[in-house]
Amino acid sequence: MGDQRAHTFNFNAGPSALPTEVLEEVREHLVDFQGHGLSIMEMSHRGKVYEDVHDQAIRDLRELMQISDDYEVLFLQGGASLQFAMLPMNFLAKDRQAGYLLTGSWSEKAEEEARRFGKTRIAASTREENYQRVPTLQEIVYDEADAYLHVTSNNTIYGTQWATLPEGNGTPLIADMSSDILSRPVDVSKFAMIYAGAQKNLGPSGVTVVIARKDFLLHAAQDVPTMLRYETHAKSRSLYNTPPTFGIYVLSLVLQWAKRQGGVDGLAHSNSEKAALIYDAIDQSEGFYRGHAAKESRSLMNITFRLPTPELEKAFVARSVQEGFLGLAGHRSVGGCRASTYNAVPHAACVALRDLLRDFAQKNG
Numbered sequence: 473m474g475d476q477r478a479h480t481f482n483f484n485a486g487p488s489a490l491p492t493e494v495l496e497e498v499r500e501h502l503v504d505f506q507g508h509g510l511s512i513m514e515m516s517h518r519g520k521v522y523e524d525v526h527d528q529a530i531r532d533l534r535e536l537m538q539i540s541d542d543y544e545v546l547f548l549q550g551g552a553s554l555q556f557a558m559l560p561m562n563f564l565a566k567d568r569q570a571g572y573l574l575t576g577s578w579s580e581k582a583e584e585e586a587r588r589f590g591k592t593r594i595a596a597s598t599r600e601e602n603y604q605r606v607p608t609l610q611e612i613v614y615d616e617a618d619a620y621l622h623v624t625s626n627n628t629i630y631g632t633q634w635a636t637l638p639e640g641n642g643t644p645l646i647a648d649m650s651s652d653i654l655s656r657p658v659d660v661s662k663f664a665m666i667y668a669g670a671q672k673n674l675g676p677s678g679v680t681v682v683i684a685r686k687d688f689l690l691h692a693a694q695d696v697p698t699m700l701r702y703e704t705h706a707k708s709r710s711l712y713n714t715p716p717t718f719g720i721y722v723l724s725l726v727l728q729w730a731k732r733q734g735g736v737d738g739l740a741h742s743n744s745e746k747a748a749l750i751y752d753a754i755d756q757s758e759g760f761y762r763g764h765a766a767k768e769s770r771s772l773m774n775i776t777f778r779l780p781t782p783e784l785e786k787a788f789v790a791r792s793v794q795e796g797f798l799g800l801a802g803h804r805s806v807g808g809c810r811a812s813t814y815n816a817v818p819h820a821a822c823v824a825l826r827d828l829l830r831d832f833a834q835k836n837g
């Protein structure tokens with residue numbers, strides 16, 4: 473590992489920090505995987521060595537998220553963005569409607585994509601409020617005619633998160649958990665399907681995790697191309713064609729690392745401590761920093777904030793880069809600053825950011 477890593481605080485929004493332990497393990501086995509004389513990247517996906525890694529990753533995710541046998545765990549490709557289309561292709565017929573909760577850019581994209589296939593309905597939206605909060609549970613309008621109700625559990629760009637996830641109330645509930653999967657306990661049994669691109673909390677980009685209830689999958693359309701049918705992948709344990717073997721291998725190491733951190737409960741505890749360090753610095757700055765999110769909707773994964781002027785924001789980001797902080801500029805669409813504090817971001821990095829925030833405010837406030 474280059475020396476520089478020890479002096480770097482990675483707050484990138486995605487792809488984002490991976491545990492150093494995991495990367496060191498990858499390096500150790502990169503050229504000669506467990507004494508087999510070749511890299512795992514060079515092995516058949518139909519061989520026992522790879523299949524063991526693959527199956528263990530599925531078992532570990534089941535264990536970590538307490539996923540019952542009523543659910544399939546799939547490893548797909550195409551990112552969360554392909555799920556925006558694959559979901560309606562399979563579950564939204566032309567003459568049907570689906571409900572979408574609009575809470576930010578990603579949920580807008582998901583809803584737009586669904587409109588190519590059927591009708592959509594906005595079950596609640598905070599767009600008029602510049603997505604500073606997620607709707608209250610009371611604001612959600614249910615409709616029995618919905619084929620499903622789609623929610624984005626954490627809004628990566630705006631920095632908001634559902635503190636309590638909505639219920640389906642009889643409608644199959646689908647969640648895009650790309651930016652907070654495995655960061656806190658979730659009752660999987662409340663969802664018909666959960667999906668997440670791996671590159672925020674689970675591993676490298678290139679793998680998309682889908683957790684889907686078997687009886688929900690039975691309702692899928694039959695006229696969808698083979699690779700875009702959930703059933704294809706469910707029937708073959710995600711080995712219908714060549715899966716992203718290296719990505720799944722790294723993901724498997726991240727899951728083992730997550731177990732060593734005390735599982736989802738341990739990670740959730742650490743994540744709330746990490747986020748509190750930074751939110752406290754924002755709240756104690758006497759208005760120098762202003763959080764974008766309303767307090768009750770604050771994300772524990774993506775902390776968005778502004779400084780008094782765009783010039784100060786630039787100066788803050790410039791100084792942060794000099795001191796080894798990466799990824800603190802906000803998303804191009806919303807500006808300001810953002811710190812992504814995913815599972816693998818160490819507590820010490822958040823302490824360092826808190827200190828930087830305090831010092832910068834003191835010198836420039």
Ligand SMILES: *Cc1c(COP(=O)(O)O)cnc(C)c1O
Nearest residue numbers: 551552553578628648650651669
């Ligand atoms: C990053 C992100 C996406 C897009 O993921 P890709 O894997 O790049 O397609 C979708 N939804 C949410 C909530 C995200 O954070």
